[in-house]
Amino acid sequence: MVFGKIISYSDGIDQVNEIILEVFSNGDNFINEISAEAKSNQVYHALAYEGINSDKPIGTGSLVIYDDCAYLKWIGVRKAYRKKLYGDMLIRMLVEKAKIMNCSDIFVDSPVGLKGMFENIGFLLVTDIANNEKMNILDSNIRMKYNKEHANLCQKTKVTGENSK
Numbered sequence: 001m002v003f004g005k006i007i008s009y010s011d012g013i014d015q016v017n018e019i020i021l022e023v024f025s026n027g028d029n030f031i032n033e034i035s036a037e038a039k040s041n042q043v044y045h046a047l048a049y050e051g052i053n054s055d056k057p058i059g060t061g062s063l064v065i066y067d068d069c070a071y072l073k074w075i076g077v078r079k080a081y082r083k084k085l086y087g088d089m090l091i092r093m094l095v096e097k098a099k100i101m102n103c104s105d106i107f108v109d110s111p112v113g114l115k116g117m118f119e120n121i122g123f124l125l126v127t128d129i130a131n132n133e134k135m136n137i138l139d140s141n142i143r144m145k146y147n148k149e150h151a152n153l154c155q156k157t158k159v160t161g162e163n164s165k
Contacts, residue, residue, distance in 0.1 A: 002086065003049045004093050009038040016045045019060045023076030030074050037064050042101075046093040048077070048086050061090040063097055070098035072108040091121055095146055106146035118144050 007016075016034075021027035037043055042065040047057040059077035063070055072094050077086045091108075098106045107126075110118050115125070123144035 001052055002089060003052045003054070004089060005047055005049075006093060006097050007045050007047060009034075009043045009045070012045070012047065015047060015057050016060045016062070019057060019076055019078065020074055022078060024074070034062060034074065041066055044094070044097055046090045046097075048090055050081065050086075059086045059090050061087075061094050063094040065098075065101065065103060068102070068104045070094075070101070070103040070106045072106065075108075088117060088121065091118070095121065098146075108144050108146075109141045110144055111140060112142055115142060115144070122146055122148060 007013075013034075017027075017031050020030050020034075024030055034043060044063045044065075046061045046063070048059040049056070050058050058081040059075075061075035062073045064073055065071075072091060075087060075090055075094075077090070095106055108118060108123060110123075124147050126143040126145050
């Protein structure tokens with residue numbers, strides 16, 4: 001059984017930092033960024049555990065609230081637990097937290113390889129309204145925005161690309 005929880009910045013931050021250092025090659029930069037953002041914004045973290053009695057999280061993701069917009073960041077799953085939809089679960093937890101907080105928009109900057117996973121959850125590629133061309137499609141990261149009309153809430157999703165870094 002998979003268990004997940006949402007924590008505020010100060011609760012359990014050591015577990016979040018541990019995963020970030022393990023999963024991301026520039027984890028120290030992410031940890032410094034989380035600390036800086038927590039000083040001026042609301043920051044929440046999702047932690048996933050494989051088993052309700054487990055004390056070692058297998059993945060994490062963060063939600064940063066700027067004014068009334070939410071941004072999903074630093075989503076990562078330990079290598080041994082990838083391809084099991086845990087990244088998907090973490091993203092859905094963070095989206096629900098943002099919706100509960102009445103955020104007007106939810107964004108994520110995603111590696112191109114994870115575009116399909118985010119689309120399965122309900123994110124769409126941000127487009128340039130002026131000329132209706134898709135933005136950042138050739139960049140290593142793309143900006144996506146959650147659209148509840150495209151959300152896939154009840155069906156098993158197909159994982160495309162790497163399931164979180």
